[in-house]
Amino acid sequence: MATCKDCKGFFAREDDQDRGDCVMRVTDPRQAYYKAVPVEADKDASKCSSFRKR
Amino acid sequence: MHPETAFGVVNDIQRMCTCDGPGFRTVVFLKGCYLNCRWCHNPEGKRRYPEVIPFVGNCVRCGECLSVCPTAAVAVDDELGPRIDRSLCSTCLQCVRACTHDALVLWGRIMSVEQVVAEVEQDKTLYVNSGGGVTISGGEPMAQPDFVRAVMEACRKQGIGTALDTCGHAPWEDMEQVLRFTDLVMFDIKQMDTHEHRQYSGVGNELILENARRIAALGVPIRFRIPIIPGSNDSRRNWERAAGFIGRLGNAVLGVDLLPYHPFAGGKYQAFGMDYPYPGGEGLSDDDVAPVIDLFLEHVPEVTVGG
Amino acid sequence: MGQSTARTEKESSVEELKNRREWWFVAEKTRSKRLDYLRKGVWKKGAIGGNYAPGIKIDLTFPQLFIDKWQEHEGEAIMLQKAHALAHVLDNIPIFITDNSQIMGYIGSAPHNIVWHWQGISMVNEEIYNEEGIIPEPEEESLEILANLNDYWGGRTAVDKLARVLDPEDAVKFMSGAIGWGTPTSAATYSTKDFDYIFKGFEAILAEVEERMEETEEKLQGNPSPEILPLYDKLPRWEAMQIVLEAGIRYAERYARLARTLAEHFESDPERREELLRIAETCERVPAKPPRNLQESLQFDHFVQVLSRYETFEGAWPHRPDYIHGPYYDKDVNQDKRLSKEEALDLVGEHLIRTHEVGIFAPKWAREGLQGITGTWVWTMGGVKPDGSDACNDMTVAYMQAARLVRVSNPTFGFRWHPKVKDEVMRECFECIRHGLGYPSMRNDPVLVANTVHWYGHPVEEARTWVHQACMSPCPTTKYGCQPMRMASATANCAKMIEYALHDGYDPVVNMQMGPKTGDPREFKDFEDLFGAWVKQMEWLRNILVRTVNLGRVKDPEFFGRPFLSAIYERAVETGTDACDPSNGDRGNAWVTGFTWVENADSLAAIKKFVYDEKKYTMDEVLDALNANWVGYEEMRLDFVKNAPKWGNDDDYVDDLMVRCLREVSRHSKENRCPSNNTWPLLPENVSGNIHYANLVGALPNGRRLGDALYDGGISPGPGLDKKGPTAVLKSCGKFDHVTDGRAFLLNQRLSPTQLSGEKGYQLWKAYMKTWADLGLDHVQFNMVDDATLRAAQKDPEKYQEVIVRVAGYSAHFVDISRKTQDNIIQRTVQGLG
Structure with missing residues (x-):
């Protein structure tokens, strides 16, 4: 099972390797930005459309 | 004061104007003019006496005016709206009273000197703070010289600055009376060639130019306002002559205000149900005006565009 | 050579655009690339004609995160329960860093999202189902989430709870929508903030809370006495403050972490990498610790604004950013030369943009009135320091310049004019007006400081710190001066005063007896009888509104709860109370917003003249005409429109009546008392009440029909009725006292571009301002x-x-x-x- 920590967009927290940020590049019709969502390292990513294997 | 001079015929009083003289000004538009310029922008100011002028756009064709007019001077055309036959109209104002839609409006209120001054006085603090005052315009104010003199004298007593906006066509004796109470003259020069002047404005320019010389000689501060009318006075030769003439008038001349032709008057003629005799195009661009500015700057200390 | 020619060409084309008054393009050509990107990147959140722009969606992540924790902590003290829920939101809501941006923080999980605050009134929550376009895809799923939220919150919102304790008759009349507007709860509110206190840093406040808690726990271990009993309730409040302050620090650290990640793993441009590291450093510093430079002070400020808007719908944005940030600008730009003026302008411009992009959902009827903005966010500029000296600084100028570069419709500025303002600052104000921004509005500082002292007894040094609490009303930003919630929810539809006086207290539009029975006007002997009836209706209308809001205010800590606001209010931290608790030393700064006020004077004057003085019409005829909504009485109506005296023309006949009405209200304002035992003065302004109430106010003797828009603002005369020109308006408005006859008075003034062009335009405007000040008016705003x-x-x-x-x-x-x-x-x- 692919988990978040296997993804290129996952960045573990220094103080807690079990948690981290899922960082994504988003371009909307007006602006471009980087987005961060907190995730658990072991979260199931098999259904995640933005998953990119490390 | 002589009773006849105590009253004037006033078309409109506009407050907080900034175009007709320094500072904030109250402009008193008087009725009546000696000239008959084809491009005239204030046709409601031409006749000396109060008159009823229709605003055709406001008319709802209710016919109330027809039923009250005792001389049958009003007609209401289905398409053109209300028309007034001046030869029949006695200015009894029955139709104005009857019209609840402001389609028939009286132009020219008879006002006393006191009434005018009372309205001018309202903005006194603004004049003091901005260096403004009253401007008497028209029509042609010099068509009511005694009234103008009386208003200006009263304003001066109140410490209110006075300006006269004139076409310059008036007997010198009248002019001199008014100038005693005038802080600034805004003087129109339209055309240096007297024949052309007669052709477009109805009178020659000899008296006008002579008055300009005399005002300057008296030392009353004077600004010349020069309309640029394509097809009438817009020639290099005219501007050279005008600039030369003004340049020789000496230190009383503060500057020249060029007033490029604009077609806004057309809308007013239309509103009044009149034909505009000078629908001369769309107006002038900055590029058209630039060479005229340069030419005048050789002779006068300051040139503005648009007054 | 190429470069210098290019610059000259650019300069000349900018000059040309200025001459053509194409200000948007002037701004586009003169601002930095960064500001250009950020300005164009903003999703416009204000609704035009009631409709949100395509692509704008409601944020559903926020309420879902909130409710998860909220339900988990059910049964705890409300402030504590809310603190847990908010902390969960702040720890988990998606965050983002827009390209080129330097100031962080947004309310919602993506730039095109607006947040929905659902804790106010469940009746209004239901309206969400009728919204088209803003429900996120897939719609069915979203609607289910919304339905679940609504099911849970039905009966649990602040106003639902308030309705249960309101007098039922008051409630029905209040809810009729005819007499007033607003929600007496801090669920829809705005609050003044004391940045002298807040800038100590959250860690310092946490230490203070810690100390208070220890002290209290010690007392609770001591001698049992009635005095220690209230302390039990204080502990959970302090705990709530701790939770949100710590969550606020963690929220900032999330941005720091993202910025570092981007700098280390994503960004290839070395300049931007530097910026990202600076952002990281900034967000690690604030709001935990005091700011040391301009970027940190702006960032601290913005985090506080964002955090308070996660807590509740702050409809206004009371603020004085030039005063708060001025010292940091001075240090960075003038002393340390750490920033160039251009770099500082980028930060200031972005501050306006970050504020402008904030979007909070409002129901359609409310946003129709807001005309394209999210809320009435008037930032206060200029003014004086507590010692009375000029407070204008380089930051005042920078905000005015930045405003012309980014041209946002929100926030706007209100400028505190006083005689010591320097010419260069006045020119900056003028430039903004000339560029058609419509702001700053000009406020007469000495008058308003005196007014603030007069009505609430704020010490003068504190009164001098005032900011616009909403659009108009000054409020000090001091420990006891700060207002935690919108006491102006007493928003009165004042035209009803004269309408009820003419209908024996009956409302002919909503068909119910509203006000007291003051008699059939046909029986009135003279004008004094009518005026007496008007006074009774005025008192009744104000009483019911003030009563309702007073109750809402004292119940707010019980029904709503403000952990974050309490944590940044010195008096709440000190006493372990909710910021909205009026017993914690709050001095009160309440006012009644008077919508549709001028109709009263015009209507009374028309009747006085035509019915009682000239006897041209009988009261019978007037009432018949009004009852027929003037239909069939057009001639008579035009007579009332054209020939009755109208406010704003320097005509004593009607102006004296206006003054008399204001003095009656002022007398009554001192009888009405807020929970802090202070006064309730009237503040005539309209926002957009003139449109909102068009179908709720019946025919009036000023010639207005049901459905016609009401007059458009404050003490501005009716549109087209100020026939005597602008100075007559000023003089009419100068006939009452702007200190003692009310709270503040909104005045609109129209100017034409030719009046403002060139140096002459500036000199004329200054002369106008001098006249305005000489007459003692407190407000004027200019529309081009x-x-x-x-x-x-x-x-x-x-x-x-x-x-x-x-x-x-x-x-x-x-x-x-x-x-x-x-x-x-x-x-x-x-x-x-x-």
Whole structure:
């Protein structure tokens, strides 16, 4: 099972390797930005459309 | 004061104007003019006496005016709206009273000197703070010289600055009376060639130019306002002559205000149900005006565009 | 050579654009690349004509995160329960860093999202189902989430709880929508903030809380006595403050972490990498610790604004950013030279943009009134320091300059004018007005400081710290001066005062007995009888509103709860109370917003003149005409419109009545008391109440019919009725006292571009301002007669009778001339040949 920590967009927290940020590049019709969502390292990513294997 | 001079015929009083003289000004538009310029922008100011002028756009064709007019001077055309036959109209104002839609409006209120001054006085603090005052315009104010003199004298007593906006066509004796109470003259020069002047404005320019010389000689501060009318006075030769003439008038001349032709008057003629005799195009661009500015700057200390 | 030519060309084209008054393009050409990107990147959140722009979606992540924790902590003290829920949101809501941006923080999980605050009134929550376009895809799923939220919150919102304790008769009348507006809860509110206190840093506040808690726990271990009993309730409040302050620090650290990640793993441009590291450093520093430089102070400020808007819908944005940030600008730009002026301007411009992009959902009827903005966010500029000296600084100038570069409709500025303001600052204000921004509005500082002292007894040094609490009302930003919630929820539809006086207290529009029975006007002997009835209706209307809001205020800590606001309110931290608790030393700063006020004076004057003085019509005839909504009485109506005296024309007949009405209200304002035992003065302004109430106010003796828009603002005369010009308006408004006759008075003034052009324009405006100040008026805002005004005049000529086409030697009122000429003039006006 692919988990978040296997993804290129996952960045573990220094103080807690079990948690981290899922960082994504988003371009909307007006602006471009980087987005961060907190995730658990072991979260199931098999259904995640933005998953990119490390 | 002589009773006849105590009253004037006033078309409109506009407050907080900034175009007709320094500072904030109250402009008193008087009725009546000696000239008959084809491009005239204030046709409601031409006749000396109060008159009823229709605003055709406001008319709802209710016919109330027809039923009250005792001389049958009003007609209401289905398409053109209300028309007034001046030869029949006695200015009894029955139709104005009857019209609840402001389609028939009286132009020219008879006002006393006191009434005018009372309205001018309202903005006194603004004049003091901005260096403004009253401007008497028209029509042609010099068509009511005694009234103008009386208003200006009263304003001066109140410490209110006075300006006269004139076409310059008036007997010198009248002019001199008014100038005693005038802080600034805004003087129109339209055309240096007297024949052309007669052709477009109805009178020659000899008296006008002579008055300009005399005002300057008296030392009353004077600004010349020069309309640029394509097809009438817009020639290099005219501007050279005008600039030369003004340049020789000496230190009383503060500057020249060029007033490029604009077609806004057309809308007013239309509103009044009149034909505009000078629908001369769309107006002038900055590029058209630039060479005229340069030419005048050789002779006068300051040139503005648009007054 | 190429470069210098290019610059000259750019400069000359900017000059040309200025001449043509194409200010948007002037801004576009003169601002930095960064500001250009950020300005164009903003999703406009204000609704136009009630509709949100395509692509704007409601944020559903926020309420879902909130409710998860909220339900988990059910049964705890409300402040504590809310603190847990908020902390969970702040720890988990998606965050983002926009390209080129330097200031962080947004309310919602993506730039195109707006947040929905659902804790106010469940009745209003239901309206969400009727919204088109803003429900996120897939719609069905979203609607289910919304339905679940609504099911849970039905009966649990602040106003639902309040309705249970309100007097039922008051509740029905209040809910009729006819007499007033607003929600007496801090669920829809705004709060003044004391940045002198907040900038100590959250860690310092946490230490203070810690100390208080220890002290209290010690007392609770001591001698049992009635005195220690209230302390039990304080502990959970302090705990709530701790939770949100710590969550606020963690929220900032999330941005720091993301910025570092981007710098280390994503960004290839070394300059941007530097910026990202600076952002990281900034967000690690604030809001935990005091700011040390301009970027940190702006960032701290913005985090506080964002955090307080996660807690509740803050409809206004009381703020004085030039005063708060001025010292940091001075240090960075003038002393340390750490920042260039241009770099500082980028930060200031972005501060305006970050504020502008904030979007909070409002129901359709409310946003229709807001005309394209999210809320009335008036930032306060200029003014004086507590010692009375000029407070204007380089930051005042920077905000004015940045405003012209980014041209946002929100926030706007209100400038505290006083006689010591320097010419260079006045010129900056003027430039903003001339550029058609419509702001700053000008406020008369000495008058308003005196007013603030008069009504609430704030010490003068504190009164001098005032900010616009909403659009108009000054409020000090001190420990006991700060207002935690919108006491102006007492928003009165004042036209009802005269309407009820003429109908024996009966409301002919909503068909119910509202006010007291003050008698059939046909039986009135004279005008004094009518005026007496008006006074009774005025008192009744104010009483019911003030009563309701007072109750809402004292119940707010119980029904809503403000952990974050309490944590940044010194008096709440000190006493372990909710910031909204009026017992914690709050001095009160309440006012009644008076919508549709001027109709009273005009209507009373019309009846006084025509019925009692001239006896031209009988009261019977007037009432018949009003009951028929003037239908069949058009001649008579026009007589009332044209020939009855109208406010704003320097006509004592009606102006004296206006003064008399204001003095009656002022007397009554001192009888009405807020929970802190302070006064409730009237503040006439309209926002958009004149449109909102058009169908709720019946025919009036000023000639208005049911459905016609009411007058458009404060003490501004009716549109087209100020026939005597701007100075007559000033003089009418100068006839009452702007210190003791009310709280503040909104005045609109229209100016034409030709009046403002060039150096002469500035000198004239200054002269106008001097006259305005000499007359002791407290407010004026300038609207440019631009093409939009003239287009409106074409559509609605009777409201724009006074618009004069200002061209030398040419005399015409705009509405009098033909359509074609009007079009021509509009074209000229825009092109600047006028």
